Structure formats: C-alpha cells, structure tokens
Amino acid sequence: MAGTDNKTGRLAIKFEHLLRGDGALVGGKNSSLGEMIQALVSKGVAVPSGFATTSQAYWLYVDHNQLREKIATLTAEWQQGHLTLAETGQTVRRLFLRGTWPPDVEEAIRAGYRELSATAGVKDLSVAVRSSATAEDLPDASFAGQQESFLNITGEGPLLDACRRCYASLFTDRAISYRQTKGFDHTSVALSIGIQRMVRSDAAGSGVMFSIDTESGFDKVVLINAAWGLGENVVQGAVNPDEYQVFKPLLGDTSLVPILEKKLGDKQIKMVYGTKDMPTRNVPTSKAERATFVLSDQEILQLGRWACTIEDHYKCPMDMEWAKDGITGELFIVQARPETVHSRRDAALMKTYKVANKGRVLIKGLSIGDAAVSGRLCLITSAKDIDKFVDNSILVTETTDPDWVPVMKRAAAIITDQGGRTSHAAIVSRELGLPAIVGTGNATYLLHSGQDVTVSCAEGTTGYVYDGISDITTQTVDLTGLPEVRTKVMLNLANPETAFRWWRLPVDGIGLARMEFVVSNAIQVHPMALVRYDTLKDDKAKEEIQS
Incomplete structure (x- = not known):
C-alpha cells in the first residue's frame, strides 16, 4: 500500500496517518505500525498508539548542528584506514549527543507527546522510544537490532534525551559495519523515531x-x-x-x-x-x-x-x-x-547434512539452521575480548548482541548458553548461514577453548555438540528436476523431530513415524514408568517425571 504525498515536510505524524509505503519518511518499523493500525485493527489486531518523527526532522537536527560534513569526513577516514571503527562510531555519536534541538523539531515532539498523554488520560505517559531507520526492514536487509530502543520513558525532558540517543545510535559500531556490508551510504540513511504507548x-x-x-x-x-x-x-x-x-x-x-x-x-x-x-x-x-x-x-x-x-x-x-x-x-x-531469511532462499534446492562416526554428546540445545560443521572451539565470555577470537573457530559464549556481529561473521558455528529461536544469536546465524546451537544452559561451563568438536543442527529441532571431529557428508537435490510419478509417495520418519525439514519434498504425506523416537525425544519417560508411577520406589525418578 503506497504512502501519500501530503506528509512531506511534516516533522511528526501519528501512526494512524502512516502507511507501509511511507518507509522513506518514517522507516520500515514505523510505517509498518501505521499500516497495521489503518488496515488490521478493524480485523481485531491490537496495536498501541503513537507517533513518529520523520526523516525531515532528522536532517533538520543534522544540519542545525552542522553534522553532515563531519559525518562524511569521519566515515571516509575510517574507510581509508585512518580511523578505527570504534573511534569513528564514538566520535559521531558524541557529536549527536552534544547537539541541540531545532526549535520546530523539539516542539513537534513535545506536542505529539502531550497529545498522546492526553488521549490516554495520563499526565506524563510512559512510552517506548524506538529507532526506525529509513533503510531497515527491506527484503534483503532487516537492520534488526542495529539501532537502540528505550523503554519506560516518562516526561518531555527525558523523551527528548531518549530521542537524541536514538539519533546517535544510527552510528553504533554495529550499525556502521552493517551498512558498510550491505552497501548503504552512511550519509544517505536517515532515522525516524517511534514514540509508542508502553504496554505494561x-x-x-x-x-x-x-x-x-x-x-x-x-x-x-x-x-x-x-x-x-x-x-x-x-x-x-x-x-x-x-x-x-x-x-x-x-x-x-x-x-x-x-x-x-x-x-x-x-x-x-x-x-x-x-x-x-x-x-x-x-x-x-x-x-x-x-x-x-x-x-x-x-x-x-x-x-x-x-x-x-x-x-x-x-x-x-x-x-x-x-x-x-x-x-x-x-x-x-x-x-x-x-x-528476511527463508523469503530469499531458493526453495527448489535442498541441501542435507549427514554426520557419521559421532563422539559422545557433550551438550544439547536448540538447533538453528540444518547444517553440521566440525572445528575447534573458541570460548569468549565478554565482548571486550572479541579481539582474541580465532578466525573460523566455533564461537562459544553466554549470549550475543549486535556488538558481536563482526566476530560472528568470522565463526564457523556458534554455541550459546542463553536464547531461543528468535534471539539475536539465532537471527544473525540464519542471516549468515551458520549452524548455531542456542539455549544450551551451560556450554560455557562444560566446554573450553581448543577443544575439537562437531556441531550438528542436522538432526531435527535439537542441536548436538559431539566430542571430536566427525565425518560430515552433504547432498544437494534440485527438486525441480524430480519427475512426477503415478504412485503416491509416502515418507517414513525415524525421528519425528525432522518432519518440518522434509516439507518441501514432493510427497503425499507421512506413512510411518517411529514410536520409540516419539517416546525418547518428546515424552522422555519410559512408558512403563508412567503405567506404574504410583509404585515407583525411586524418589528422584518420580520427581523428574512429575516435573
């Protein structure tokens, strides 16, 4: 759905006046919020109200503080190797944080906040202040997590401070690095700020x-x-x-x-x-x-x-x-x-991995991707020590955030203590095409640097870290080349966990799933222990079953 031209020149716009086509004006995040409020609230989808500053407001702030030429000079010096990424980012962010507000931009933010508070019937409404870059949420570049968000902001003064920090976050080290990788000009990407009623x-x-x-x-x-x-x-x-x-x-x-x-x-x-x-x-x-x-x-x-x-x-x-x-x-x-990952993948090509000669299982977690890789571990617990990472090693850490992306790009695989399938580590690993095992609970406690292991995400929703170097073979099948057959082809599954991985195959259904795998993988209790639960004498086993 296209945006409308009469928004040009405005400094702040309520979400309900925005559409998906307004990405150049208010970024992907804010234009999508407006789209949902206009098109989907009537269908029952609840979206909190708010407003967005526009790209014009950003450029007014930049020019009011004479930042445009300074940003171009600093990023050029970094590209030429005269400054480090950290020096460049820190200097640009300091320029933004020391800046003052153009009076009309400041008044637009204050007025929008007052109206939002009045509508909610609260004097100083608690709001979420979210960054929305004009180059984010594109089909081939999500920019997810690159800029900052600030939650539970109350009062006009703190709101203006949070907005200033949002502008500065357009030049975090990770945002600069991501734009460089994706080929975006640092002086052509603007930032919109979404000010949205906090959900408690x-x-x-x-x-x-x-x-x-x-x-x-x-x-x-x-x-x-x-x-x-x-x-x-x-x-x-x-x-x-x-x-x-x-x-x-x-x-x-x-x-x-x-x-x-x-x-x-x-x-x-x-x-x-x-x-x-x-x-x-x-x-x-x-x-x-x-x-x-x-x-x-x-x-x-x-x-x-x-x-x-x-x-x-x-x-x-x-x-x-x-x-x-x-x-x-x-x-x-x-x-x-x-x-942004599966929507770009070639659905006709299926690559499968098989792991043979496995060592003992060292640790398990949620598998991200469907690949397998063997290599040497490099354990790093703090982002301050990422310069110690050995290229092409398997990264082991507690959790990752966008500051870890430069190291993740150099890793063969990733293992984390914390996180689910929608965590930063999982999302970035998918974007990079790396196998990852997240949410292991204690990988940093059980594993150590220099250890040779095999990371397998090829065995269903559970990812395994095996001791030693296993034999990994791959096979790629072009599904478009498979001939049609008159016989209905049914799939036999040894492990039901792998059902989703085979959904692209041109089969008519699943004809067999192994019950022992259902019991061992999903139920995880011996059937007779359930049948005779009341007569079990092992208190520890009873407690585990109950849990």
Whole structure:
C-alpha cells in the first residue's frame, strides 16, 4: 500500500496517518505500525498508539548542528584506514549527543507527546522510544537490532534525551559495519523515531513471533517465544524463553486447540520498570514464574490467528513482536516486519547434512539452521575480548548482541548458553548461514577453548555438540528436476523431530513415524514408568517425571 504525498515536510505524524509505503519518511518499523493500525485493527489486531518523527526532522537536527560534513569526513577516514571503527562510531555519536534541538523539531515532539498523554488520560505517559531507520526492514536487509530502543520513558525532558540517543545510535559500531556490508551510504540513511504507548508487559510477559518455522521455512506453523517482563531479553537472547508452535490450517476452527508443542523455558530473569535515572532493570524471576508458561492456550491461539491475519495482509512471512499488558490482560502487536531469511532462499534446492562416526554428546540445545560443521572451539565470555577470537573457530559464549556481529561473521558455528529461536544469536546465524546451537544452559561451563568438536543442527529441532571431529557428508537435490510419478509417495520418519525439514519434498504425506523416537525425544519417560508411577520406589525418578 503506497504512502501519500501530503506528509512531506511534516516533522511528526501519528501512526494512524502512516502507511507501509511511507518507509522513506518514517522507516520500515514505523510505517509498518501505521499500516497495521489503518488496515488490521478493524480485523481485531491490537496495536498501541503513537507517533513518529520523520526523516525531515532528522536532517533538520543534522544540519542545525552542522553534522553532515563531519559525518562524511569521519566515515571516509575510517574507510581509508585512518580511523578505527570504534573511534569513528564514538566520535559521531558524541557529536549527536552534544547537539541541540531545532526549535520546530523539539516542539513537534513535545506536542505529539502531550497529545498522546492526553488521549490516554495520563499526565506524563510512559512510552517506548524506538529507532526506525529509513533503510531497515527491506527484503534483503532487516537492520534488526542495529539501532537502540528505550523503554519506560516518562516526561518531555527525558523523551527528548531518549530521542537524541536514538539519533546517535544510527552510528553504533554495529550499525556502521552493517551498512558498510550491505552497501548503504552512511550519509544517505536517515532515522525516524517511534514514540509508542508502553504496554505494561513488565507486569506480564512479551516475546517474538514468526508466521513460519524459523529453521525449515515450513509455512504451516506459527512459532512463538515468550518470557516474563519486557521483551528486550527475548530479542537479545538473555533468557531461555517458552516456545509454542501452532498449526495454522486448523486455526479457523474455534472448537480446536491446534497447539503442536509447548516447551517451558527457564526464564531466569525478567526486565521490569526501574527508576527515572534507570527506566528498566533486570531482576530474577520467582520459582513459580520459572515453572509456569507465560501464555495460556487461548492467548497462544489468539497470537497465532493475528500472525495469520498479518501475514495474509503483507503477502509474505512475517517477524513480529508482541506484548501482554499485566494490568488489563490485553495482548498487543508492537512491531511487524517481513522475514528476511527463508523469503530469499531458493526453495527448489535442498541441501542435507549427514554426520557419521559421532563422539559422545557433550551438550544439547536448540538447533538453528540444518547444517553440521566440525572445528575447534573458541570460548569468549565478554565482548571486550572479541579481539582474541580465532578466525573460523566455533564461537562459544553466554549470549550475543549486535556488538558481536563482526566476530560472528568470522565463526564457523556458534554455541550459546542463553536464547531461543528468535534471539539475536539465532537471527544473525540464519542471516549468515551458520549452524548455531542456542539455549544450551551451560556450554560455557562444560566446554573450553581448543577443544575439537562437531556441531550438528542436522538432526531435527535439537542441536548436538559431539566430542571430536566427525565425518560430515552433504547432498544437494534440485527438486525441480524430480519427475512426477503415478504412485503416491509416502515418507517414513525415524525421528519425528525432522518432519518440518522434509516439507518441501514432493510427497503425499507421512506413512510411518517411529514410536520409540516419539517416546525418547518428546515424552522422555519410559512408558512403563508412567503405567506404574504410583509404585515407583525411586524418589528422584518420580520427581523428574512429575516435573
């Protein structure tokens, strides 16, 4: 849907006046929020209200503080090797943070905030302040996580400070590096700021949702990750979240509950509201929170239906962020962008990996991708030590954020303690085409640098780290060259976990799944231990079964 020309020259625009075609004016994130409010609220999708500053406001700030030529000079010196990336980014960010507001831009932000607060009936409304670059959420460049967001901002003064920091974040080291890799001119990308009413997910939960399976691209499921508190921990991979899978074809029948799988994450921390000086903070979750799913079945199904509605409107697989208000109990979609990995993959080519002569299993986690690789581990626990990384090693760390991207590009594979399928480590690994195993829980405790291992993501949803160098073979099949046959071809699955990986094959269905694999992989309890549970004498075994 195209944007309208009468918005040109305006400095701040309410979301409900924006459309998807306004990306050059307010960036992909904000134009998508406007699109959803205009087209999908009437279909039941709830989106928090807000407004966006425009690219014109950004350029006015840049020119008011005479930054344009300075930015061009500094980035050119970095490209020529006269400055380091860190020196360049730090200098440009300092220029932005020391800048003053053009009076008309400042007044536009203040007026927009006052109106948003008045509409909500709150004097100083708590808002999320999100960056939306004019080159983000493109089909071949998501820019996800490259710029900063600030949550629980209250008051006009703190809002203007957060907006200034958003502008500065256009020149974080990771954003500069990403633009350089993708071939964007640093002086031609502007930044819009989205000021959006906060959803009180600090008192409930939030997370990320994809309208396809993130690993196989299987288009009949919705994948939802959920954790307690504000959503940054899920996005950054700081927690192991709950994971839910919903079967899309049956969502239209309200008498059914087509939830394929629910996995309980340990969710050890949650982000909640803090003080005015520190608006958010992480606190440990309670034992009850760790043992409880964030969402009820009906909430899972509601999000699944919204995912289908959003995907149907945008005509492509979608990556969405959601939040639940703990005060009202309402669910909201707070962001939606096109999925950028499987939408670019050649669906006709299927590459499979087979791992033979495996060593003992050292550790397990969630598999990202479907590849396998052998190599030497390099364990790094802090981003301050990334210069110690050995190229083409297998990176082991607790979690990653956008500052780790330069090292991730040089890795053969990635293993993390924390994170789910929608975490930063998972998303970037997919973009880079690297096998990754996330959410292992204790990889940095059990593994060490210099260790030879095999990382296998080729065996279903569980990823395995094997001791030693295994034999890895690959096979590529062009599905377009397969002839049609009159016989109905049915697929036999030894391991049901691999079902999604074979969905592109031209078969008529699954004819056999091995029950022993269902028991060992999904149920994980011997059937007779369940039959005779009341007579079990092993208290530890009974406790584990109960859990």
